[in-house]
Amino acid sequence: MSLLIEGLCLSYGARSILQELTLPAVDAGSLVGVLGPNGVGKSSLLRAIAGLQACQGTARLGDATLSGVPPWRQRAQVAYLPQQLPQAVSLLAYESLLAAARARCPQLVSHELTARVEAILQRLGIEHLALQRMDRLSGGQRQLLGLAQALVGEPQLLLLDEPTSALDLHWQLRVLDCVAERCRTDRAIALVACHDLNLALRFCSHLLLLAPDGAYRFGASAEVLDAAWLRRAYAIEARIELCSLGQPLVLADSPLLKET
Numbered sequence: 001m002s003l004l005i006e007g008l009c010l011s012y013g014a015r016s017i018l019q020e021l022t023l024p025a026v027d028a029g030s031l032v033g034v035l036g037p038n039g040v041g042k043s044s045l046l047r048a049i050a051g052l053q054a055c056q057g058t059a060r061l062g063d064a065t066l067s068g069v070p071p072w073r074q075r076a077q078v079a080y081l082p083q084q085l086p087q088a089v090s091l092l093a094y095e096s097l098l099a100a101a102r103a104r105c106p107q108l109v110s111h112e113l114t115a116r117v118e119a120i121l122q123r124l125g126i127e128h129l130a131l132q133r134m135d136r137l138s139g140g141q142r143q144l145l146g147l148a149q150a151l152v153g154e155p156q157l158l159l160l161d162e163p164t165s166a167l168d169l170h171w172q173l174r175v176l177d178c179v180a181e182r183c184r185t186d187r188a189i190a191l192v193a194c195h196d197l198n199l200a201l202r203f204c205s206h207l208l209l210l211a212p213d214g215a216y217r218f219g220a221s222a223e224v225l226d227a228a229w230l231r232r233a234y235a236i237e238a239r240i241e242l243c244s245l246g247q248p249l250v251l252a253d254s255p256l257l258k259e260t
Contacts, residue, residue, distance in 0.1 A: 001028050001061060001062040001156060001187075001189075002025040002026055002027050002028065002061075002062065002189075003025070003026040003030075003059070003060070003061055003157060003189050003191075004023075004025055004026075004058070004059070004060045005021060005022060005023045005026075005049075005057070005058075005059050006022050006057055006058050006059075006060075007020050007021070007022055007056065007057035007058065008020070008021040008022070008045070008048065008055055008056070008057035008058070008059065008067070009021070009055060009056040009057055010041055010044045010045065010048055010053065010055050012044075016214070017040075017041040017044055018041045018044070018045060018210070018214070018216075019214050020057070021045070021057070021216060022057075023208070023218050024218070026189055026206065027189075028156075028187040028188070028189060029183050029184060029187050029188070029189070029205075030183065030189050030190075030205050030206055031179060031180050031183045031189075031190045031192065031203060031204045031205050031206070032189070032190065032191045032192065032204060032205070032206045032207065032208055033192055033193075033194055033200035033203075033204035033206070033207045033208070033221070034046070034191055034192065034193040034194070034208050034210070035193075035194065035195075035197065035200060035207055035208065035209045035210065035233070036209060036210030036211065036212075036233055037212060037233060037234055037235075039212075040210045040211070040212055040233075041210055042161070042193040042210060043082075043083065043161050043193060045191075045193075045210075046080065046159040046160075046161050046191060046193060047080075047082075048067055049066055049067060049078075049157075049159055049191070050066070050078060050080035050159050051066060051067065051069045052080070055067055061077060061078070061156060061157050061189075064077070066078060066157075077155055077156045077157060078155055078156070078157045078159065079104070079150035079151070079153060079155040079157070079158050079159065080150070080159040080161075081146055081147060081149075081150045081158075081159065081160045081161060081163055082161050083161045083162050083165065085139055085142040085143055085146060085166065086134065086142050086143075086145055086146045086149065087134070088134055088135040088137070088142065089134050089135060090133055090134070090135055091133065091134050092130070092131055092132065092133055092134070093126075093129045093130055093131070093132055093133075093134060093137070093145050094117060094121075094130040094131060096134060096145065096149065097117045097120065097121070097130075097145070097148055097149060097152055098113060098114070098117050100149040100152050100153065101113045101116045101117055101152045101153060103153075104152065104153030104155070105153055105154075116152050116153075116154075117152060120148050120151050120152045121148065123151070123178060124144060124147065124148055124151075124174070124175070124178055125174060126141075126144050126145070126148065129141055129144070129145065139166045140166040140167050140168065140171065142166075143163065143164075143165070143166040143167060144167070144171065144175070146163075147160070147163055147175060147178075147179075151178075151182065154186065154188075155188065156188055156189065157188065157189050157190075157191075158179065158182070158188060158189070158190040158191070158192075159190075159191050160179065160190060160191070160192045160193070161193045162193055162194055162195070163175060163176075163179070163192060163194075164176065164194065164196070164199070165195075172196075172199060176192075176199060176202075176203040177203070179192065179203070180203050183205075191208075192204070197225065197250040198249050198250055200221070201221055201222075201225070201247070201248050201249070201250070202247060204221050205220070205221060206218065206219065206220055206221060206224075207219065207220075207221050207224040207225065208224075209224050209225065209229060209233055210233070211229070211232050211233040212233070213232070215232065217229055222248065225240060225248075225250060226240060227239060227240070230250065230252075231256065234252075235255060235256040236252050236253070236254065236255050236256060237252075237253045237254050237255075237256065238250055238251060238252045238253060239251045239253065
């Protein structure tokens with residue numbers, strides 16, 4: 001099953017955000033990093049695919065149309081994680097996960113739901129949070145719980161908006177490794193909006209780079225970022241160099257000065 005995006009257009013009032021975004025088929029097992037500066041449309045793109053924002057054009061997962069379809073109809077196959085952290089309510093983390101599993105997989109019986117919850121807690125390494133109240137968790141811990149809520153239904157498409165923004169280095173690596181593993185082993189597709197270009201290069205199979213002028217570039221991770229496109233998208237002078245392990249790294253040298 002693949003994700004197809006054809007002629008997608010987004011706007012805020014009279015301001016155009018994305019124009020005619022068309023991508024080649026994104027195959028099962030792909031982890032796509034959605035990159036670009038603030039305000040370029042990364043979050044809006046994920047929301048449009050999730051059916052939460054009006055758009056023109058189409059997004060399809062296999063034969064199923066996603067764009068413009070109410071989220072409750074997508075729930076079994078699509079999970080969307082917004083930038084906003086889960087609410088700090090008095091539920092136990094375990095209870096919130098059980099509720100998410102029940103909502104996404106109503107066909108499962110009690111012991112199957114419990115098994116799903118325990119498996120995702122273990123997979124993310126957050127078993128220690130299970131019996132803690134959500135209103136007593138830190139921001140980073142609630143972000144981990146939000147990701148667990150997205151993963152527990154075993155969706156075919158994950159739409160994750162900056163899922164590591166509140167996390168320290170350990171958990172950034174652990175979360176993205178978990179998402180990459182989910183794509184590899186379960187043949188899911190993930191679109192992950194992020195600002196850390198080096199994490200994107202490390203974990204993503206493909207990158208979608210959005211520039212403020214409406215241009216975009218999509219392809220295998222090693223092919224998308226170069227000095228010219230970093231200048232165009234981020235208004236910086238930057239280089240791509242290899243570290244001692246052969247991993248490409250973005251080294252940002254300086255911002256471009258605006259002409260007066």
